[in-house]
Amino acid sequence: MIIIKIWYHIWAIVKKFFYKIIYRKKIEIAKNVTWRRDFSIMVGKNGKLQIEKDCFFNNGCTIGVNKSVVIEKGSIFGENVKIYDHNHKFADITKSIKSQGYSNGMVRIGQHCWIGSNVCILKNADIGNNCVIGAGCVISGKIEDNTIVRANNQYILETLKQ
Template sequence: MIIFKIWYHILAIVKKFLYKILYRKKIEIAKNVTWRRDFSVMIEKNGKLQIGKGCFFNNGCTIGVNKSVIIENGSIFGENVKIYDHNHRFADTTKSIKSQGYSNGMVHIGKHCWIGSNVCILKNADIGNNCVIGAGCVISEKIKDNTIVRANNQYILDTLKQ
């Protein structure tokens, strides 16, 4: 098992280097950030991605940036988490959705959050510090610090006890 961990860390270091060459000033990845298989980043021409120290992304995570995604220190992500700061426009029924372009927003994820598997974080999401986002949630709004979000056909917000 230790060999797999070392291998994933080596691959992450190489991929970080390649992302920094490809995206230059559009991407900031702090120290001790790592990920497993199938981690991908796509930054469009005006986009900016910042990932803080000590973040971890499990298998299959994707980040799509048209404007701004900021992930603060120490946040961890379960498998298949998707983060997008944009959405397709689709209001004009006389045009194809593909031809209508995007509406852009921002995504902010605070310090020391745990984002569960299969979570989708959409434009205008603002997740506070020390939050837990349960598996399968879709987030597109402000979540206060120290909050647990669970999906049971609706959001249930519980403030963490200190």
Template sequence: MLLFKIKYHIIAVFQKIVLKLIYRKQISFGKKTTWRSSFKVMIYKNACVNIGNGCFFNNYCSLNSNLNITIGNNVIFGESVKIYDHDHVFKKSSVLIKNQGYKAMKVEIGDNCWICSNVTILKGTRIGKNCVIGAGTVLSGNIPDNSIVKSN
């Protein structure tokens, strides 16, 4: 078990270096933030991702930023959590959706939250401090501090 943890911490350190080389000032990681396998980050031009201290991302998490994603301190993520601060514009039926661009709104996650497995966080979402977001929830909007949110 200890060798397993050491392996993933070493891989995460290497990936942090690579992500900093690719995205430079567009990405920041706090101290003791780490992840397991298949952690993915996509940051578009002029967008940014800021991750606080002591965060943990389980397998297959992804952050997709066209504007701004901010994650507080000591936030833990279950497997396969997806965060999007944008979505496609689809107003004109005569124009291909892929050619209509994006609409973006920042995503904020407060300190000391637990985002359970298979959660999808959509643009414009603000999650307060000390929140738990239940497995499989698709989330948008404002979630007050100390909330528990789950899907039926």
């Protein structure tokens, strides 16, 4: 088991190096950020991705950036979390959806959040500090600090104990 963990950490360092070469100033990944297999990042022409220190991404996480995604320190992500700061435009029925481009926004995930497995975070999501987002949620708006969100999208307004 320890050999597998070491392998994932080494592979994350190598992949981080290649992401920095490919995306240059469009991407900032701080120290102690790591991920497991099938982690992917896509940063568009005008995009900017910032991942602060001590973040962890489990298997199958994806980040798609056309404008801005900021992930603050100490946040952790379950398997298959998807983060997108953009949506396809689809208002013109005379054109294919593919040809209409994107509607861009921003995403911010606060400090020390736990994002559960299979969560989808969409444009204009602003998740406060110390939040827990339950497995399977779709998030696209403001979530206040110290909030738990369950899969049926009910907000539980309780302060998380430290």
